[in-house]
Amino acid sequence: MFRVTEGLQAKYGEERIFDSPIAEATIVGTAVGAALAGLRPVVEMQFQGFSFPTFQQLMVHAARYRNRTRSNFKVPMVLRMPMGGGVNALEHHSEAIEALFAHIPGLKVVMPSTAIDAKGLLISAVRSNDTVVYLEPKKLYRSFKEEVPAQIYETPIGKAKVVVEGSDITIVTYGAHVHVVFEAMKKLMEAGKNISIELIDLRTISPIDTETVIESVKKTGRLLVVHEAVKSFSVASEIIAQVNEKAFDYLEEAPQRLTGYDITVPLARGENLFRPDADKVIWYLETKFSGLL
Amino acid sequence: MQEVKQTYEESLKVLQSTTDEIFDHTYEALTPTLVEQKADLLAYQS
Numbered sequence: 001m002f003r004v005t006e007g008l009q010a011k012y013g014e015e016r017i018f019d020s021p022i023a024e025a026t027i028v029g030t031a032v033g034a035a036l037a038g039l040r041p042v043v044e045m046q047f048q049g050f051s052f053p054t055f056q057q058l059m060v061h062a063a064r065y066r067n068r069t070r071s072n073f074k075v076p077m078v079l080r081m082p083m084g085g086g087v088n089a090l091e092h093h094s095e096a097i098e099a100l101f102a103h104i105p106g107l108k109v110v111m112p113s114t115a116i117d118a119k120g121l122l123i124s125a126v127r128s129n130d131t132v133v134y135l136e137p138k139k140l141y142r143s144f145k146e147e148v149p150a151q152i153y154e155t156p157i158g159k160a161k162v163v164v165e166g167s168d169i170t171i172v173t174y175g176a177h178v179h180v181v182f183e184a185m186k187k188l189m190e191a192g193k194n195i196s197i198e199l200i201d202l203r204t205i206s207p208i209d210t211e212t213v214i215e216s217v218k219k220t221g222r223l224l225v226v227h228e229a230v231k232s233f234s235v236a237s238e239i240i241a242q243v244n245e246k247a248f249d250y251l252e253e254a255p256q257r258l259t260g261y262d263i264t265v266p267l268a269r270g271e272n273l274f275r276p277d278a279d280k281v282i283w284y285l286e287t288k289f290s291g292l293l
Numbered sequence: 294m295q296e297v298k299q300t301y302e303e304s305l306k307v308l309q310s311t312t313d314e315i316f317d318h319t320y321e322a323l324t325p326t327l328v329e330q331k332a333d334l335l336a337y338q339s
Contacts (some may be wrong), residue, residue: 261330262318270310
């Protein structure tokens with residue numbers, strides 16, 4: 001769909017790279033079997049909103065085969081798919097359901113925000129002996145270009161990145177919203193606002209790099225989590241729960257979530273109301289925290 | 294193709310959703326959480 005596998009079949013042949021019928025459960029079920037047989041299958045799903053039929057295979061088999069067989073079998077499979085909105089798409093094309101995958105023990109979930117991490121995380125995912133759900137923010141496909149090292153390298157799964165260091169507040173986000181928050185920071189700087197933001201790109205949704213987040217919050221005393229997925233029972237909720245458990249005494253104000261709302265993802269024309277943008281990040285910093293701006 | 298794309302993009306400008314439209318059709322009535330979230334969006338818009 002987004003040409004992310006363009007040229008692979010010509011390069012590696014029809015036995016390794018092939019199209020399948022559009023039957024998501026069958027695709028993933030076949031990949032689970034291939035992984036159990038000793039291969040390392042990489043499945044590309046066209047849109048996250050069409051991944052719901054795969055949950056049977058993911059939850060019942062991929063995520064628990066290791067436990068079921070007392071680690072005698074593994075499912076080293078990568079399930080990659082475009083996620084999220086921002087491109088004015090139709091129904092089922094703008095979902096952000098990373099929390100659903102992250103809620104399944106046995107799956108790892110990653111989401112790159114840069115081309116460098118897209119390559120590094122994909123290599124790590126392919127080399128992982130656990131099933132990895134690899135989510136690609138479709139908003140970023142055509143957003144920017146970045147030089148990528150030619151050599152093989154890994155971006156470690158489970159390790160967040162401090163994109164910008166700061167001292168007044170920690171903003172944790174991932175995927176396309178790393179760029180949204182960065183845009184907000186640029187706007188604040190251009191407006192002469194004196195605020196020092198520590199920006200953390202989570203990179204891995206599950207397992208969350210709690211250590212990096214906690215260390216940052218201990219320094220700043222404030223936390224805002226930003227993502228486009230719905231608010232309740234979300235990644236933001238999990239991060240704030242962890243901070244409350246492990247760094248409560250360091251908090252100067254209540255942590256906040258800037259997210260999508262608990263509604264069905266609006267169609268294209270309502271998308272601008274649903275997804276957090278740079279101006280809304282600034283509004284949250286102004287109104288939800290005292291004395292920051 | 295360009296004409297189709299242009300017409301689609303124009304339609305998005307004309308047919309902007311309202312806050313009511315995106316909030317009021319997920320459940321029969323707004324849940325307590327959604328009452329808060331809708332108020333949050335309206336406050337942002339004001």
